[in-house]
Amino acid sequence: xxxxxxxxxxxxxxxxxxxxxxxxxxxxxxxxxxxxxxxxxxxxxxxxxxxxxxxxxxxxxxxxxxxxxxxxxxxxxxxxxxxxxxxxxxxxxxxxxxxxxxxxxxxxxxxxxxxxxxxxxxxxxxxxxxxxxxxxxxxxxxxxxxxxxxxxxxxxxxxxxxxxxxxxxxxxxxxxxxxxxxxxxxxxxxxxxxxxxxxxxxxxxxxxxxxxxxxxxxxxxxxxxxxxxxxxxxxxxxxxxxxxxxxxxxxxxxxxxxxxxxxxxxxxxxxxxxxxxxxxxxxxxxxxxxxxxxxxxxxxxxxxxxxxxxxxxxxxxxxxxxxxxxxxxxxxxxxxxxxxxxxxxxxxxxxxxxxxxxxxxxxxxxxxxxxxxxxxxxxxxxxxxxxxxxxxxxxxxxxxxxxxxxxxxxx
Numbered sequence: 001x002x003x004x005x006x007x008x009x010x011x012x013x014x015x016x017x018x019x020x021x022x023x024x025x026x027x028x029x030x031x032x033x034x035x036x037x038x039x040x041x042x043x044x045x046x047x048x049x050x051x052x053x054x055x056x057x058x059x060x061x062x063x064x065x066x067x068x069x070x071x072x073x074x075x076x077x078x079x080x081x082x083x084x085x086x087x088x089x090x091x092x093x094x095x096x097x098x099x100x101x102x103x104x105x106x107x108x109x110x111x112x113x114x115x116x117x118x119x120x121x122x123x124x125x126x127x128x129x130x131x132x133x134x135x136x137x138x139x140x141x142x143x144x145x146x147x148x149x150x151x152x153x154x155x156x157x158x159x160x161x162x163x164x165x166x167x168x169x170x171x172x173x174x175x176x177x178x179x180x181x182x183x184x185x186x187x188x189x190x191x192x193x194x195x196x197x198x199x200x201x202x203x204x205x206x207x208x209x210x211x212x213x214x215x216x217x218x219x220x221x222x223x224x225x226x227x228x229x230x231x232x233x234x235x236x237x238x239x240x241x242x243x244x245x246x247x248x249x250x251x252x253x254x255x256x257x258x259x260x261x262x263x264x265x266x267x268x269x270x271x272x273x274x275x276x277x278x279x280x281x282x283x284x285x286x287x288x289x290x291x292x293x294x295x296x297x298x299x300x301x302x303x304x305x306x307x308x309x310x311x312x313x314x315x316x317x318x319x320x321x322x323x324x325x326x327x328x329x330x331x332x333x334x335x336x337x338x339x340x341x342x343x344x345x346x347x348x349x350x351x352x353x354x355x356x357x358x359x360x361x362x363x364x365x366x367x368x369x370x371x372x373x374x375x376x377x378x379x380x381x382x383x384x385x386x387x388x389x390x391x392x393x394x395x396x397x398x399x400x401x402x403x404x405x406x407x408x409x410x411x
Contacts, residue, residue, distance in 0.1 A: 051088050085141075
């Protein structure tokens with residue numbers, strides 16, 4: 001029985017009280033889980049590891065308070081409880097922070113190489129990584145701090161490698177060319193959920209593509225990204241669009257590149273967008289990539305990893321994307337191919353960490369097949385093992401899981 005101070009202070013000092021009792025709990029090992037082979041009497045939660053580069057926000061406070069309530073409740077019911085704490089390196093987030101530190105020395109991560117860069121990440125973690133842990137402790141959470149983990153720890157890294165091999169052997173991991181979200185600044189692929197779509201004022205550019213062997217005839221396409229025309233390998237129209245029936249099967253001449261490209265019919269095309277005719281760049285648009293596979297089109301990648309144009313862009317080689325756009329529009333105007341420019345508002349994807357505009361980019365990447373993995377998760381809700389409160393979230397969950405795409409893990 002702990003002795004209570006004789007005098008009750010006239011003013012409540014939360015800092016003093018909280019520090020006193022939290023220290024007492026830790027000294028008594030109240031948060032430590034015991035080794036117990038009786039699985040029926042064990043109850044554990046793995047904390048969703050917060051990013052070591054950040055600070056706790058209101059979401060962390062709510063989420064972790066709910067976990068703390070469950071752990072303490074189960075402890076009162078005589079369960080052997082474990083709330084396993086940890087922090088996450090979060091990949092790109094930590095990379096960006098460490099890169100900024102290295103930049104102060106006039107270097108980049110490429111100058112250091114992989115081994116030295118990872119060493120610098122560990123140095124940063126040892127210096128700053130406990131900030132967020134101390135915040136969790138200040139909130140009084142009952143984690144077993146003796147088991148603290150970091151997602152770059154050797155044990156966890158080894159587990160990731162083991163599971164990767166296991167999933168590969170099971171046919172759930174594969175590698176192939178695919179159009180992914182590419183950040184030219186971070187030089188990494190991003191999952192769809194890591195792309196922040198921001199609605200912006202932009203332009204819609206109408207460009208005339210001459211028709212081969214039909215003097216004076218042309219088909220006009222509309223695009224928000226005129227620089228990607230350098231990688232066009234077709235023009236597509238809807239098969240039921242009467243305006244373009246006469247052009248289906250014909251050949252267009254790609255302005256500036258003088259490349260012959262087919263005019264194809266595909267139901268993907270929205271007759272209401274722009275002119276109803278769209279340029280197809282399979283290497284730099286996911287929908288175009290899928291259309292290209294259906295139509296067996298050539299695929300031409302016009303970008304380097306760093307967001308500059310490559311040799312496939314001809315005389316525009318080495319230009320950054322936006323500078324290339326400017327030059328392309330200038331030449332199209334001079335040569336009479338630029339039909340008109342309209343104001344246009346649309347969503348533009350940005351890297352969730354550095355804010356750079358994302359480039360759809362064809363490259364060989366690793367993916368996890370998600371539909372097969374999603375099936376048991378769908379069944380768990382359908383048969384009532386998991387219940388959403390309020391129940392209206394069932395629909396949101398089903399929409400997400402039943403339309404899930406394969407997960408790009410090359411990051």
